[in-house]
Amino acid sequence: MSLKKQILAVAAVGALSAATAVPAMALENEFHGNFRVRGILSNFDDGGAGAVNLNGTNISQATGAVVKTGEPNTNTYIEQRLRLMYIAKANDNLKLVTHFEFDSRFGDNSYNSNNSFRNNGGGVGADQTNLETKNIYLDFNLPSTPMNFKVGVQGFTDAYKGIIFNNDAAGVVATAKLQNATINASFFRFDDAITVPANLTGAASGYLDAAAVGTNTQVGNLTRDFYNIGGKYNVSKDLSVGADYYALYSDVLKNLATPRTLINYVGANAAGNVGPASWSGFFLYQFGELGGNFVNSAANPDAASLAARQIKRQSVSAFAANLAGKCQAGPGTARITALYISGSQGTGGDKRTDFQTIDERGATTAGHTFFESNSMLFFRHPQATAGTDRALVFDLNNSGKGIITAFAGYDLPLGKAFVNTNVGIGAVAKDNKNQINGMSKSGDSNILGYEGNVEVGYKVFDNLTTSLQGAYLVLGDFYKDAAANGKTPDNPYTARVVVNYVF
Amino acid sequence: MRAAAFPVLASFLVAATVPAFAQTSQNQRDECLLTSRNCMDQVDDLQKRVHKLNRELKKGTRAYSPDELKKLQQKLRETNEQLRRLEESGGS
Numbered sequence: 349m350s351l352k353k354q355i356l357a358v359a360a361v362g363a364l365s366a367a368t369a370v371p372a373m374a375l376e377n378e379f380h381g382n383f384r385v386r387g388i389l390s391n392f393d394d395g396g397a398g399a400v401n402l403n404g405t406n407i408s409q410a411t412g413a414v415v416k417t418g419e420p421n422t423n424t425y426i427e428q429r430l431r432l433m434y435i436a437k438a439n440d441n442l443k444l445v446t447h448f449e450f451d452s453r454f455g456d457n458s459y460n461s462n463n464s465f466r467n468n469g470g471g472v473g474a475d476q477t478n479l480e481t482k483n484i485y486l487d488f489n490l491p492s493t494p495m496n497f498k499v500g501v502q503g504f505t506d507a508y509k510g511i512i513f514n515n516d517a518a519g520v521v522a523t524a525k526l527q528n529a530t531i532n533a534s535f536f537r538f539d540d541a542i543t544v545p546a547n548l549t550g551a552a553s554g555y556l557d558a559a560a561v562g563t564n565t566q567v568g569n570l571t572r573d574f575y576n577i578g579g580k581y582n583v584s585k586d587l588s589v590g591a592d593y594y595a596l597y598s599d600v601l602k603n604l605a606t607p608r609t610l611i612n613y614v615g616a617n618a619a620g621n622v623g624p625a626s627w628s629g630f631f632l633y634q635f636g637e638l639g640g641n642f643v644n645s646a647a648n649p650d651a652a653s654l655a656a657r658q659i660k661r662q663s664v665s666a667f668a669a670n671l672a673g674k675c676q677a678g679p680g681t682a683r684i685t686a687l688y689i690s691g692s693q694g695t696g697g698d699k700r701t702d703f704q705t706i707d708e709r710g711a712t713t714a715g716h717t718f719f720e721s722n723s724m725l726f727f728r729h730p731q732a733t734a735g736t737d738r739a740l741v742f743d744l745n746n747s748g749k750g751i752i753t754a755f756a757g758y759d760l761p762l763g764k765a766f767v768n769t770n771v772g773i774g775a776v777a778k779d780n781k782n783q784i785n786g787m788s789k790s791g792d793s794n795i796l797g798y799e800g801n802v803e804v805g806y807k808v809f810d811n812l813t814t815s816l817q818g819a820y821l822v823l824g825d826f827y828k829d830a831a832a833n834g835k836t837p838d839n840p841y842t843a844r845v846v847v848n849y850v851f
Numbered sequence: 852m853r854a855a856a857f858p859v860l861a862s863f864l865v866a867a868t869v870p871a872f873a874q875t876s877q878n879q880r881d882e883c884l885l886t887s888r889n890c891m892d893q894v895d896d897l898q899k900r901v902h903k904l905n906r907e908l909k910k911g912t913r914a915y916s917p918d919e920l921k922k923l924q925q926k927l928r929e930t931n932e933q934l935r936r937l938e939e940s941g942g943s
Contacts (some may be wrong), residue, residue, distance in 0.1 A: 382937040447936070483936075503936050526927075670869050719939065793873035810898045838920045850937060851896040 371595075372530060378435040383849045385428045386733050390842035391823075392725060395427070395453055397713060398789040400826060401786035402837035418831030419838045426454040429468070429733040431482070433634060441491065445502075447483035452476070467735050482516055486571030496523045504536065507578060507592050508615055508630050510691070510717040511744055513706050517574070531579040538706075538715075539572035539598070570600040574706070578615075587620040596706060598639075611664060611704050613777035625675035631667070635705055638662040666690045666703040668744075680760035685720045691750025701778070702748040703775045714743045720831060721755040722770045724801045724819035725840050740785065740796060740821065740840070741774065747784045750777030753801075768803045776826065787830040787837075794826030797839075811851050817844040899936050904930065 361768040386846035392400055404420030430450045437443040452470035460477050460847040472747025485500030506512040519536030550668065578592030594613035617630035639661055672685035719730045727740045741751055755772035775794045776784075798821070805815030821840045831837045895903065904927040908920065915923065 376894070380897055380933065380937060384938075433933070433937060593931075711885075721935055728940065730939040737940060848938075850898065850934065 360602060374774070375650050376435075376437040378433075378437060379851075380433040380435070381851055382431045382848075383428070384733055385426065385847045386731070386736070387426045388736065388842065389422065389424045389707045389844040390840075391422050391838060392728065392840035392842050393736050393738055393844075394420075395730075395735045395737060397742075398743035399785055400738050400740055400840060402823070402830075402840075403786040403832050404837075408654070418835050419832040422848060427733050427736060428452055429455070436778070441489040443487050445483060445485055445487055445847075446481075447503075448480045449480040450478050451733065452478060459729060480807065493574075494525045496525070497521070498523075503533065506576070506594065507580070507590055507617055508632055508668075509670060509720050511670075511687070511705075511714055512594055512613060512632070513574065514719075515708065515715040515807070521576070521845075524734075528582040529579060532576070533575040534574075536574040536576055540568060540570075552631050564829045570599055582610045582716055586622070588618065590617045591615065592617075595636075598705075609637065609639045611638070625673060627673045628673070629671040632703075634663050634664060634666045636704075638664060638700070638704065649746060662698060662699050662700050664702075666692075666701050668703050669722075677758070679757055682756070682758050683722070684756045685752070686754040687718060687721070688752050689746070689750040689777060691746070692748045692777055694780050695748035695782060698747070702745055702750055705743055705745040707743065710840075713737075716744060721753065721772060721798055722757050722768070723755060723772055724796070724817060724842060725821040726755075726772060726774050726799045731846065746776060747782035748780050749782065750782065751775070751796075752777050764805075766805050766807075766838060770801050771800070772799045773797075774799075775824070785827070787827065787832070789826050790830035791825035791828030792816070793825035793828075796826050797824045798822045805846075811849060813846075813848045815846045815848070817846060818842070896929055897937075900930050901934070906913065 358644075372445045380532060394404075403418055405733065408705035411466070428451070429772035432448045432450070434446045434448075435443050437445075450469070450586060451467045454469075455468045455472070456469045456474060457464060457468040458473035459475055460468075461471075465477050466480050467478070469478040478725070481501075483500070483502050485502040487496070487497050487498050489496050501516060502521070503516050504519065504521065505514045517536040517538055519534060521532065521534045523530060535774055549820045573596075575595045575597070576592060578590060578594075580588055581589045592613070592615045594615070596609070596611040596613075598609040612636050613632055615630055615632040617628070620626065641769035667688075667690050669688045672683070674683050676682075689703045690701055692700045695702060707713060708715050718727050718731075721727050723729065724740075726737075726740050728737060729741060741753075744751060751774055753772060753774040755770055757768065757770035760767045760769075774796045774798060779789055781788065799819060801819035803815050803817045803819065804811055807813050819842050823837060823839050828836050864866070904923055907924050908927065910921065
């Protein structure tokens, strides 16, 4: 072989070697997940979701007869959740994110034999079809621009601590990161259901019935959509400010020749540091119209039946505000947060002042949260698992009454152990005739209750935590003598053992 | 001499491009197989990634350019967001 041929051969082998050794072309497969088991003893948690019904009954297991009203049985059960995330990452600028969920309660069901699929599979024999697809979306950066896009079914949390929307939905989120600013625009399609009624907002859901909801017979015709445009600017390393516009548009009622719903949110938020303390807060103003609601007519101002009411437009003018702080105090961290959600004296008139919240389609599950409270009973808890997702105030609209609440807490790390404590109070912002928790206001007070909770935990490994949680809620005079039997309902409590593995 | 150089060079190049098979010699324990450590193709769990990112961020401009630090900060935000999404309820 001549020298020239040898050089060519070496070059060819080199090129081939280089081609097979370029790691940038390889797909990086990432698996992450969270497995959580909760053992629960409670007269509040019952394996169900939604606002707790304080009229819960004490039922005789022997006869099935109701023994006492407002004094619910104590429930003891164990449930588990697995969330599994697979990310197919081509490079730092392109990845596909998928997120799955498997929930069950020990002993609940197997082989799909109860005709339920999701949130089941802990019965003897197991073998349940229970995989839920939570997210599937593409996350990519546009080359040579500061733009990032997320396209598909994804989790979205608003810039207002989740009180507008903190849930999963199908949509497109575009974000531009500039020097000290971030600008984002989003579009989500909440509902485009064929033949299945789609609800409007949490507040409106109480005024809709199946007969009043139009049937969507054409894809893209009757939809419920969510829009957002906003931004955040870092004034300095100790101060950031933001402003946003959100809109919830729904025309699910237009086939009935009733008005459409358009709720606008205009908000400002800020966060900062002062010495060892940090603070954050926001103000949100809401305006617009709720269409297709049943409103009492002038002739029948107190009509209870839907037939006696008119279907008409209601104008909305409402607001929400929040202020929170956190500070290093001694060996731990002290926290405080307060939230105001406006209520309405009545929800049947032409004008409403209660803050319109967003629900999932069934209007039984809130699409929003207020996890900052660290409440375990008053508000939804971030560790809600499988079927258990109870709260005294599940939907922040609170049947048009709104909410005034404040929570304070202290987080104490003790090496691998930790103790987190919280106390809080809540009251309705404005009372009206609507029922909450299965009952109407009976006492003189608007105070819903006082909560205390504590979590004592230990980190077995970096990513495995075990903890004991306990919470007790002293019901306020709002519920005095309000149970169906004329008595005051029992105070809710819960005790949970939690094992949590994140990887 | 020249003829002998070719196969040596070629085998060297080929060997250098197959790291997955060159991890352990005959006398080395396969820690990846035995204890899931020292795996060449492992992905950090999210807590470990947070630890590593915080550690690298602390090195500051001694080790990284301002742009690289921003990228690390962004990755830290994304990792914390991933953790939150996995653990928090919502959309259950």
